[in-house]
Amino acid sequence: MKQAFFITATDTGVGKTIVTSVLGVLAQEHGLRVGVMKPVQCGGDDAQFLKKVLRADDDIKRINPYFVKDPLSPHLVLSRAKIKFDIKKVKKEFSYLKEKYDVVFVEGAGGFLVPITDNYFMADLVKDLDLKVIVVSRLGLGTINHTLLTIEQIRQKGLHLTGVIFNETKKEAKGIPEKTNPFSIQQLSGVSILGQIPFLKKLNRRHIQEKCSGPIDIKRILKSFPIKKTVELVDDDKKYVWHPFTQMKDWTNGQPLIIDKAEGSFLIDSDGNSYLDGVSSLWVNVHGHNHPRMNRGIIEQLNKLDHSTLLGLANSPSIELAKKLVKIAPKGLEKVFYSDNGSTSVEIAIKMAYQYWQNIGCTKKRKLVHLANSYHGDTLGSVSVGGIDLFHKVYRDLIIETVKVNFPDCYRAPKGKKYPDYAFECLDKFETILKREYQDIAAFIVEPIVQGAAGMIIWPKGILKRIETLCRKYDIIFIVDEVATGFGRTGKMFACEHEKVHPDILCLAKGLTGGVLPLAATLTTKKIFDGFIFDYETQKTFFHGHTFTGNPICCAAALANLEIFGKEKTLKSLHPKIKFLQKELQKFYDIKCVGDVRQKGFMVGIELVKNRSTKEAFDWKEKAGIKVCEKARERGVILRPLGNVIVLMPPLSISREELKILCDVTYWAIKEVLEV
Numbered sequence: 185m186k187q188a189f190f191i192t193a194t195d196t197g198v199g200k201t202i203v204t205s206v207l208g209v210l211a212q213e214h215g216l217r218v219g220v221m222k223p224v225q226c227g228g229d230d231a232q233f234l235k236k237v238l239r240a241d242d243d244i245k246r247i248n249p250y251f252v253k254d255p256l257s258p259h260l261v262l263s264r265a266k267i268k269f270d271i272k273k274v275k276k277e278f279s280y281l282k283e284k285y286d287v288v289f290v291e292g293a294g295g296f297l298v299p300i301t302d303n304y305f306m307a308d309l310v311k312d313l314d315l316k317v318i319v320v321s322r323l324g325l326g327t328i329n330h331t332l333l334t335i336e337q338i339r340q341k342g343l344h345l346t347g348v349i350f351n352e353t354k355k356e357a358k359g360i361p362e363k364t365n366p367f368s369i370q371q372l373s374g375v376s377i378l379g380q381i382p383f384l385k386k387l388n389r390r391h392i393q394e395k396c397s398g399p400i401d402i403k404r405i406l407k408s409f410p411i412k413k414t415v416e417l418v419d420d421d422k423k424y425v426w427h428p429f430t431q432m433k434d435w436t437n438g439q440p441l442i443i444d445k446a447e448g449s450f451l452i453d454s455d456g457n458s459y460l461d462g463v464s465s466l467w468v469n470v471h472g473h474n475h476p477r478m479n480r481g482i483i484e485q486l487n488k489l490d491h492s493t494l495l496g497l498a499n500s501p502s503i504e505l506a507k508k509l510v511k512i513a514p515k516g517l518e519k520v521f522y523s524d525n526g527s528t529s530v531e532i533a534i535k536m537a538y539q540y541w542q543n544i545g546c547t548k549k550r551k552l553v554h555l556a557n558s559y560h561g562d563t564l565g566s567v568s569v570g571g572i573d574l575f576h577k578v579y580r581d582l583i584i585e586t587v588k589v590n591f592p593d594c595y596r597a598p599k600g601k602k603y604p605d606y607a608f609e610c611l612d613k614f615e616t617i618l619k620r621e622y623q624d625i626a627a628f629i630v631e632p633i634v635q636g637a638a639g640m641i642i643w644p645k646g647i648l649k650r651i652e653t654l655c656r657k658y659d660i661i662f663i664v665d666e667v668a669t670g671f672g673r674t675g676k677m678f679a680c681e682h683e684k685v686h687p688d689i690l691c692l693a694k695g696l697t698g699g700v701l702p703l704a705a706t707l708t709t710k711k712i713f714d715g716f717i718f719d720y721e722t723q724k725t726f727f728h729g730h731t732f733t734g735n736p737i738c739c740a741a742a743l744a745n746l747e748i749f750g751k752e753k754t755l756k757s758l759h760p761k762i763k764f765l766q767k768e769l770q771k772f773y774d775i776k777c778v779g780d781v782r783q784k785g786f787m788v789g790i791e792l793v794k795n796r797s798t799k800e801a802f803d804w805k806e807k808a809g810i811k812v813c814e815k816a817r818e819r820g821v822i823l824r825p826l827g828n829v830i831v832l833m834p835p836l837s838i839s840r841e842e843l844k845i846l847c848d849v850t851y852w853a854i855k856e857v858l859e860v
């Protein structure tokens with residue numbers, strides 16, 4: 185496997201050249217062919233030295249394409265010397281070296297954000313050459329700040345950070361900072377510490393080997409042997425864990441990524457590499473990972489009451505949360521029934537609606553209506569009201585009969601029909617059925633405005649309102665499943681607000697706890713609630729409940745989530761980011777195989793097609809979506825597709841800069857995989 189690393193440092197004079205020499209020599213001793221490069225050098229003889237110590241037979245102009253004598257910032261000296269920097273030249277030499285060697289170490293000049301020209305930084309070069317970054321730090325007071333700032337920048341740019349190496353620049357006694365720096369930096373940043381190079385009296389190969397092969401584990405750095413912990417975890421995962429929605433045959437043949445930590449918009453794997461969480465850990469995370477206020481809320485509750493049941497008892501977080509949910513939910517929803525995931529919130533909604541009619545004596549009203557291509561979860565009840573063939577076909581005999589309303593996918597209308605008119609036409613057709621059968625129909629369930637799992641299908645304006653009107657007109661319970669769209673995802677707290685609709689039942693989960701703990705809620709009106717208020721002997725109780733219903737820790741997380749919405753004005757600061765995202769998404773149409781780009785707030789679907797003019801889809805066996813997401817992972821972005829639709833659904837707290845990375849990497853990945 186070919187490898188290329190960039191060696192940068194927290195400052196000049198920290199010892200990049202020493203570290204590059206050490207890594208190079210150790211890798212050679214490990215039996216690898218090692219190339220070296222110093223693209224820009226201002227003063228000194230680093231490149232000559234590297235060439236010598238690593239016994240490289242390459243021309244010095246190849247190792248060091250840009251050399252100026254003055255020890256100043258590259259952007260200054262290059263312009264003073266009237267030398268025009270051209271990244272293409274660097275790329276050409278680098279490609280040659282990468283072809284020739286097993287591993288190439290590229291040494292920077294100065295720190296990570298050193299300008300090479302007025303608008304091109306060392307960081308851009310790292311990105312353009314697609315290098316993994318190793319940061320060299322010194323020990324001692326002040327280094328924590330410098331190192332963390334460098335790490336922060338590398339992560340913000342979405343680059344692959346291998347870890348930090350400490351270099352002892354002087355021979356001296358170690359005080360408290362020197363002894364604790366590496367541990368502190370690892371604790372605070374989650375980055376791997378790759379070792380500590382002792383002060384080297386001489387810089388020859390023998391001395392390097394003698395002094396450094398112990399403290400520096402070159403095999404681990406090169407990942408020709410990933411670190412032991414990862415190897416063991418991967419083995420045990422394959423041995424013991426059955427993953428959801430996963431063909432385990434492929435999984436067992438693959439190399440699973442093990443997530444060990446998370447911070448803000450980033451997930452960090454067991455080797456210390458960070459990845460941008462492009463789909464909010466499956467559509468749930470709201471305020472970023474490891475948010476201090478979320479953590480505090482959970483820990484405080486944990487220290488008070490871990491769990492107590494709602495069957496026969498009450499607890500304070502579930503009471504406080506119910507009150508707050510009623511306050512922010514669409515008007516009319518006054519009662520909260522808890523469960524622990526989106527599917528159960530839907531089961532509860534269905535059973536509630538069904539039993540309501542039974543309880544009040546309209547016993548004929550038993551049928552459930554849903555859109556043909558909807559998704560409401562994976563338990564049998566919620567599968568009954570779903571229609572994604574790939575997920576649901578096998579279970580068809582196990583589920584209840586329903587009424588399916590045909591509905592277009594907003595990109596493809598049947599021949600001769602025009603979108604969005606056709607969407608309204610579908611509902612008109614449904615009304616003719618309703619006229620005939622409304623006395624048999626109990627409820628209509630929808631995902632409002634955005635049908636997530638169906639491929640991020642976005643409704644034209646007015647559809648949601650029209651469905652509400654139909655439900656009112658024909659006395660049908662209107663169930664809105666906001667498991668995915670709730671908590672800001674579409675730009676408003678709830679998608680219902682876009683068209684001012686007032687459901688009879690509302691399902692919430694995913695973002696309810698900020699995406700941190702499993703909790704769901706089914707909200708309903710006083711009218712439906714009253715349909716269950718009878719004498720005990722009538723047996724009209726709502727016979728439903730899960731063991732962990734209303735768990736106090738989960739409710740505390742949900743309270744912290746709502747508190748952050750208020751304190752950080754999450755929705756207000758979201759709007760400019762939605763606009764920015766909208767602008768960034770336009771460029772995807774430059775790619776031929778992008779057929780449609782859909783966005784509602786922070787829910788995005790990019791549909792890949794074989795032929796844009798005919799809208800011909802990629803065969804699912806081609807795995808176009810999966811391949812693009814795998815490619816994005818190489819550049820440190822985690823995505824998960826829905827068939828041929830690439831989904832972007834970042835945490836609401838994502839920064840503009842990170843959002844740009846998300847779009848850039850996705851764009852690049854689609855081009856890499858599908859454009860020949």
Ligand SMILES: *Cc1c(COP(=O)(O)O)cnc(C)c1O
Nearest residue numbers: 525526527559560561636667668
């Ligand atoms: C994810 C989802 C569900 C199911 O939620 P789980 O917590 O996975 O059971 C239900 N409805 C919608 C709209 C969803 O997106």
